[in-house]
Amino acid sequence: MSNLELTVLEPETVPCCPPLTSAELSVEDSVRMAAMFKALGDPVRLRLFSKVASHPGGEACVCDIQDVGVSQPTVSHHLKKLREAGLLTSERRGTWVYYKVAPSVLAGMSALLDLTR
Amino acid sequence: MSNLELTVLEPETVPCCPPLTSAELSVEDSVRMAAMFKALGDPVRLRLFSKVASHPGGEACVCDIQDVGVSQPTVSHHLKKLREAGLLTSERRGTWVYYKVAPSVLAGMSALLDLTR
DNA sequence: ACCCGACATTGACGAGTGTCAACATAGACA
DNA sequence: TGTCTATGTTGACACTCGTCAATGTCGGGT
Numbered sequence: 374m375s376n377l378e379l380t381v382l383e384p385e386t387v388p389c390c391p392p393l394t395s396a397e398l399s400v401e402d403s404v405r406m407a408a409m410f411k412a413l414g415d416p417v418r419l420r421l422f423s424k425v426a427s428h429p430g431g432e433a434c435v436c437d438i439q440d441v442g443v444s445q446p447t448v449s450h451h452l453k454k455l456r457e458a459g460l461l462t463s464e465r466r467g468t469w470v471y472y473k474v475a476p477s478v479l480a481g482m483s484a485l486l487d488l489t490r
Numbered sequence: 491m492s493n494l495e496l497t498v499l500e501p502e503t504v505p506c507c508p509p510l511t512s513a514e515l516s517v518e519d520s521v522r523m524a525a526m527f528k529a530l531g532d533p534v535r536l537r538l539f540s541k542v543a544s545h546p547g548g549e550a551c552v553c554d555i556q557d558v559g560v561s562q563p564t565v566s567h568h569l570k571k572l573r574e575a576g577l578l579t580s581e582r583r584g585t586w587v588y589y590k591v592a593p594s595v596l597a598g599m600s601a602l603l604d605l606t607r
Numbered sequence: 608a609c610c611c612g613a614c615a616t617t618g619a620c621g622a623g624t625g626t627c628a629a630c631a632t633a634g635a636c637a
Numbered sequence: 638t639g640t641c642t643a644t645g646t647t648g649a650c651a652c653t654c655g656t657c658a659a660t661g662t663c664g665g666g667t
Binding site for chain 1: 514517521524527528533534540544596604
């Protein structure tokens with residue numbers, strides 16, 4: 374199931390946009406990128422994302438990262454949002470579900486904010 | 491007046507955080523950075539920010555960028571949010587108010603998302 | 608078959624957000 | 638002073654969001 378979502382998001386691995394300082398964002402790009410920024414625009418989600426990104430191997434199961442001060446359903450809800458935004462992918466292995474970052478999308482966001490060029 | 495706000499935001503020019511992939515974000519940092527991501531998490535705001543950032547000289551008056559499909563008060567409202575998030579600074583020169591990007595803050599966000607190191 | 612632990616979904620609620628019309632303010636210029 | 642233009646503020650409204658309790662689902666073990 375989560376594999377299907379991953380497939381859907383795959384085409385977006387193409388580098389999104391030139392740096393913000395070099396050209397004005399198109400309407401469609403602004404909608405797409407704003408959705409990603411929005412996903413990181415909540416402290417709990419940003420911490421969850423940070424925990425996954427900094428975890429050894431670049432992936433973590435929910436049990437490793439769910440200590441963020443909110444209830445388990447809320448954690449699950451936020452992880453779903455991050456997945457839907459294309460920032461995380463999930464995979465079930467036995468009892469646990471593992472989340473990992475979607476590196477190409479992150480690189481796109483970084484490039485968008487790059488000021489050096 | 492806007493100069494006062496600029497002064498308040500000045501201390502945040504210190505590079506915020508290590509890259510997300512290298513260490514887990516602290517609670518306070520996640521609150522602070524999430525507020526910035528949140529400010530860019532609306533398509534209209536992201537386009538306004540893009541228009542300012544890509545404008546020659548790195549600054550633009552409202553009249554240059556207000557063609558984003560919403561009313562003038564809404565544009566003003568969004569610019570205020572971007573200012574409060576520390577992403578833009580404003581300065582009145584005669585009839586027009588000029589907005590420019592706060593480069594150090596942007597650099598901090600870019601560094602946070604940097605995957606190369 | 609049963610239970611238990613890991614994670615997701617549903618439904619509900621208060622708080623926050625984006626938007627506009629109406630109005631206010633501040634400079635420039637006659 | 639008065640008027641026009643540029644921009645900000647206020648108040649209201651529909652809608653979205655973050656959160657939790659309750660419940661559901663899926664796998665592993667006994």
